[in-house]
Amino acid sequence: MTMHVANLQTAYNHHMSDEAVSDGFRIRLLAAQRDMYISGICLFLNLLLQMLYSSMVVNIKLEKSLGAMEKQAKGASSSYTNLLEEHEILQKQLKKLVGLDGTTDLTSLEKLLKENATYETEVASLKKSVAASDAAIAQVKKQADSQSAAYMKLLDETTAKGDQAQEIKDLHAQVVDLKQTVNDLTKDRDSLKTQIQDYDFMFAEAKKKAE
Numbered sequence: 001m002t003m004h005v006a007n008l009q010t011a012y013n014h015h016m017s018d019e020a021v022s023d024g025f026r027i028r029l030l031a032a033q034r035d036m037y038i039s040g041i042c043l044f045l046n047l048l049l050q051m052l053y054s055s056m057v058v059n060i061k062l063e064k065s066l067g068a069m070e071k072q073a074k075g076a077s078s079s080y081t082n083l084l085e086e087h088e089i090l091q092k093q094l095k096k097l098v099g100l101d102g103t104t105d106l107t108s109l110e111k112l113l114k115e116n117a118t119y120e121t122e123v124a125s126l127k128k129s130v131a132a133s134d135a136a137i138a139q140v141k142k143q144a145d146s147q148s149a150a151y152m153k154l155l156d157e158t159t160a161k162g163d164q165a166q167e168i169k170d171l172h173a174q175v176v177d178l179k180q181t182v183n184d185l186t187k188d189r190d191s192l193k194t195q196i197q198d199y200d201f202m203f204a205e206a207k208k209k210a211e
């Protein structure tokens with residue numbers, strides 16, 4: 001840059017001067033003009049190279065930004081596709097649930113709900129029956145224990161009393177009857193528990209059908 005300015009200054013001074021020039025000065029002038037043109041071309045080429053470098057840097061940055069935008073667009077497109085698929089699956093499940101796909105009628109859901117409500121009511125009733133049976137069994141067991149204790153007491157007291165043998169036999173018979181009652185109530189309770197399990201199984205199957 002300095003060389004170009006110096007050569008330009010030399011050429012300008014020569015053109016502005018009216019003095020006669022010698023051969024040596026003329027050679028210097030030609031060399032200055034040559035150097036001026038060469039340095040000017042170099043400056044122009046340098047400017048072009050700087051512009052080319054700047055454009056390449058900008059182009060690389062734009063390519064990187066474009067790549068990042070393409071990745072974001074692909075990710076957004078994939079997410080949108082997944083959302084559409086999930087939406088379609090939910091729509092199919094909803095149609096199947098309300099019976100709009102032609103496989104069931106429109107009242108199937110109401111029927112299932114009514115059946116479930118019936119099952120729940122029956123299960124609650126059976127649970128109450130089981131609770132009542134448990135209470136009755138506990139009461140009978142208490143009575144049996146009381147009768148058994150009385151029987152053992154009488155047995156101890158009447159070892160020397162033969163006239164109370166019949167009373168002891170009666171108490172023994174009552175104890176046996178109470179034990180039989182306990183066994184019957186236990187069987188009824190077990191049967192009710194089995195029915196509750198069956199209803200729970202039917203209720204679970206109905207829920208699966210509803211889903």
